[in-house]
Amino acid sequence: MNATRPQVAPTLRTFYTLVLTQTLSLIGSRMTSIAIGIRVSVDTGQAAPLLLVAFFNELPPMLFGSAAGVLVDRWDRRWVMMLSDAGQAVGSLLLLASFLSGSFQLWHLYVIVFLQGTFAMFQSPAEDAVTSVLVADAHRDRANALKQMAFPLAGVIAPAVTGLIYPAVGIAGVVAVDMITFLVAVAVVFRMHIPQPPPSEEGKAASGGFWRELRGGLAYLGSRRALLGLIVYFTVFNFLLNGPLDLGIPYLIKITGSESTTGLLLAAMNAGALVGGAAITLRRKTWKRINVFMPAFLLTGAMFIVYGTSRSPIPLAISMFWLLFTLPLGWGLFTSLLQSKTPPDMQGRVFSVFSQLGFVASTTSFLLVGPLVDRVLEPAVKPGWAFTPIVGDQPGAGMGLVLVVVGGVILVMTIVTYALPVIRRIETDLPDYQV
Incomplete structure (x- = not known):
């Protein structure tokens, strides 16, 4: 046979x-x-x-x-x-x-x-x-x-x-x-x-001239508070994430004093992202996507705090691996959720709004974090400064403080968002659109 x-x-x-x-x-x-x-x-x-x-x-x-x-x-x-x-x-x-x-x-x-x-x-x-x-x-x-x-x-x-x-x-x-x-x-x-x-009723209702279709995409999100709330959450998350992550090379060089060690730690970070992407496939079908990526972002916040307070290569590598592990996992599952809850003929508009807000948030983060670190926090680091018990008083401690604060804000923001019933029930309350 x-x-x-x-x-x-x-x-x-x-x-x-x-x-x-x-x-x-x-x-x-x-x-x-x-x-x-x-x-x-x-x-x-x-x-x-x-x-x-x-x-x-x-x-x-x-x-x-x-x-x-x-x-x-x-x-x-x-x-x-x-x-x-x-x-x-x-x-x-x-x-x-x-x-x-x-x-x-x-x-x-x-x-x-x-x-x-x-x-x-x-x-x-x-x-x-x-x-x-x-x-x-x-x-x-x-x-x-x-x-x-x-x-x-x-x-x-x-x-x-x-x-x-x-x-x-x-x-x-x-x-x-x-x-x-x-x-x-x-x-x-x-x-x-x-x-x-395929055409949808929502897509037909929002069709017409260019501005009508643009407003139709925004109105679709406005009428679905849970989707809009998650998009706002991810926008703030983008703002908190990108500038601090961009501190990686200068922070690690100051903390470790070694370019080769910095390279190995960045490799651990990339490895975490690759493994995190692969891990999406392990989600059991009985688990709601929201119940996977929101707890994953709690881990993101915790790893930012470990990243900002660690001084030796091993805890730094572990925190960086798990920090990046959560990001493709969370983004991939939210993308799947957004695809299932949005009519296929309106997804260009919905994903473009999501993308535009993300670009505004990440660019603002880059523009603010650099000057904050270079002009305020790093010059303020000195023996016995107020944050010595948390991040120390060595070079790089100012950047470490940014990482710790960002981790704390992500933890609080995620707990508050996940506690909202309208967010937790999003996959049962909103209909799926099948192609």
Whole structure:
């Protein structure tokens, strides 16, 4: 008797192919970011230009993210993803031309990353919305886990590959690789068949002109307090998370006094993110998603406190591993929940609102935390200062205080939010939308 292999649904194959190509494109983008960082740092010796690069790249989704969601819901989402990758490839081509011609100036970079950020703001809501029509709800946690794992995977691969090829090909060669990954993504998506979302009553009621559809997406969230409440929770969480996490390298170097130890600790952090993404698949179907990711974020808060008070490599590694372990787990499960509770033909708008608020929160966090640490907290550290019993009085103690306070706020915020009955009952009170 011949054993038969289990068949993979065509839409699942399409999804896996999409994730693979977008991960490849993400690796290319990370490589370019690293190469630009090296080039600009060597040329200017300043950190401000790199901060401006990040700012101009995130400015379009901060300003226009919700508007992009209307177009994601209006247009064929396959073409939206192709347009996004193609537009970013054009940006890479312009950057390559600037370097090869020898006329590169910093303002070229700012204009190009703004252009790429404009096209990129369509990518994430389109991918999240496409996942709903390609993957059934029973498999969606695993699907979103794979997407979450792409970011730490690119964080591991891109620096290694860039370090190998940058001395040989320079920044122009790295940008060329990035452009090729974008073009590969366009070619692969062009050959895909991605079903259009079925029309819903909510989508029909919110259809009409551009502004009516934009207001319709906001009204949908406004009429569902639990969903809106969780989006606000994640927005505040984003604000608390991103600036303090960005302190990792300077904090660890000051605490350990070793670049090699810092590198190993950052590797432990990336390993936690990869394992956390994989752990989503272990959720039992009888467990509600809310009852997994909210307790996971309690662990996030606790690990921030351990991270901010630890002084030796082992507790630092343990806290950093578990800190990053919780993030893809929580984000992946909330993405699945949002997909199941939002009509497929309105998901572009809903995910764009979520994404826009996240960009505003994370950028504000970056802008505030740096000056707070450099100008206020670290200069205030001295023997016997008020927080010595908690974080010590060594260099880096000011950053440690930020981590401890953030951990405490996350714990309190999560306990209060999770205690609300409307939040705990969200998966039973709100209907699921099946594709």
